[in-house]
Amino acid sequence: MTNGRPLQYDPDKALHAAMQLFWSKGYEATSMQDLLTAMELSKSSLYQGFGGKKELFIRCLERYRTHMYETFRQLLDTSKSGLKFIETILLNSASEARHPDHLRRGCLLMNTASEFAQKDKQVAEHVTIGFKGLRKALKVAVQRGQQDGSITSDLDAGILANYLACSLGGIKTVVKGGGDEKSVKEIVEVILKTLA
């Protein structure tokens, strides 16, 4: 019972650092050493506090997901219209094209889906959950757009949300593949035209 030596690191900060690293480098390419350095804790502390590499990674996925939802929610609340919200998100992804390499890192969820969602049931499940939440968030935005008239009601909100999730993934891919910002912005325009 009761307390022993207190933690010498901030678990939240450490988790954040780990997430950033996984996000930039991917799972396989991130070594325990990398993590220890970035998280500023010792190996024993990492294993004690987070279990191991995979467990840590999954916690990073959860954190990323949660943060993403929260960001979307806030952004939607402060957006003039549903369409404007979506435009902001798409253009935000597009703007990564002019970032330096290490910041042109896409979306952790999609990267993970691409890297090894197929190989690990547990990870795949978390990716699926994340995608589902993304589509849900987009659907809410589309519905709001359909209500405020900024988005066509000719198409089902769920389908449009899926379409947008797909487009978002495509943009991330194009940017990672070296697409310049101008091209990506042109693509965004086409996508937005589809919604209007």
Added chain:
Amino acid sequence: MTNGRPLQYDPDKALHAAMQLFWSKGYEATSMQDLLTAMELSKSSLYQGFGGKKELFIRCLERYRTHMYETFRQLLDTSKSGLKFIETILLNSASEARHPDHLRRGCLLMNTASEFAQKDKQVAEHVTIGFKGLRKALKVAVQRGQQDGSITSDLDAGILANYLACSLGGIKTVVKGGGDEKSVKEIVEVILKTLA
């Protein structure tokens, strides 16, 4: 000068096997052992014949790219219209959704862009070349579609080609993220509607 012992393996077959493996597992997750087994040759032969892991990988990228172009060219030649060609490509990607995990592997070029194009200049260059070729092929198809009337001429062919490359990448991502075929087909419909 002249000949010594003849090769005991088929270089083309071996390269093909390596490509399949990299395609399924990604670069980092594919070990030399995996490659030796799949290519059915010895370590020395691999180093002698292909240089090393990275060199081999790049040759796989080249092979993939070439094969992709060839496939597209043939398909376009036998397609009723530009739009039909694009529909075929998109639906083909969508159909991966019902494949078993190890065959739901997306596109080697895009996977590579996602995995580590940022980390290696040489690889990044090959990815860029591959993307450029893909966009070019799509542009040709769009132009044919605009000529035969199956695709709108309201939008620039180059922009539409970029949009399609993006959409293709998005579909691959969605499928990898566990999207079911029905949803993906609905997405394809929206994309096709944009073109018409």
Added chain:
DNA sequence: CCATTTACGGACCGAACGGTCCACAACCAA
């Protein structure tokens, strides 16, 4: 001040990694 509890640093582990090297095998020309 001591017992207990928890966290930490770092030595250590076996396995796997990509890569090198060399003795030997298999072919050709002379």
Added chain:
DNA sequence: TTGGTTGTGGACCGTTCGGTCCGTAAATGG
């Protein structure tokens, strides 16, 4: 048959991987 040339199998290399373990540090309650 022999010398030159190329390919092959496998031992071997140092490094790094993720992970374990233990002695010690730092806190608490009695």
